Amino acid sequence: MTWKHPSSPVTKKFKVQRSAAKVMANVFWDAKGMILLDILPQAQFINSVLYCSLRDRLRDAIRRKKPGFLRRGFVLQHDNATPHSANFTQKWLQRYGWEILPHSAQYPDLVPSDFHLFGPLKCHSGSMAFETEGDLVGESKNWFAHLDLDFF
Secondary structure: OOOOOOOOOOOOOOOOOOOOOOOOEEEEEEOOEEEEEEEOOOOOOOOHHHHHHHHHHHHHHHHHHOOOHHHHOOEEEOOOOHHHHOHHHHHHHHHHOOEEEOOOOOOOOOOHHHHHHHHHHHHHHOOOOOOOHHHHHHHHHHHHHOOOHHHO
16 A cells, blocks of 8 residues: 555556466486486476486486497586485485586586576577466477587
């Protein structure tokens, strides 16, 4: 409530629109393209158990798409978020012998996916309106599927 002079103009009331919901995407990619795209259901948060089950799905995707890749070894890059550095996760990584590229302590917010991958995706889908979360997920998967190999 505000005090106004009787001759003051009427205050405009804006219609409230439902805000865009946030969706968390886990994307695993290498120089030759996307390996796995996993979208968490809305309002679900990632913890170390969910993170490790996602790694199990990543292992299966690597076996299907890149036979022999797991035996040759590779380096996984992720940031220092709590699910990534939890004891449960560290034991999982040691059990399968996955090497982790250390994340820079000086630049904790710099993750290549944030700029190189999600930035262009946001530009692509920023002007679109999605009715459901499924529409957003479908458009994201379509966008990833049609990227040139030069992008990666």
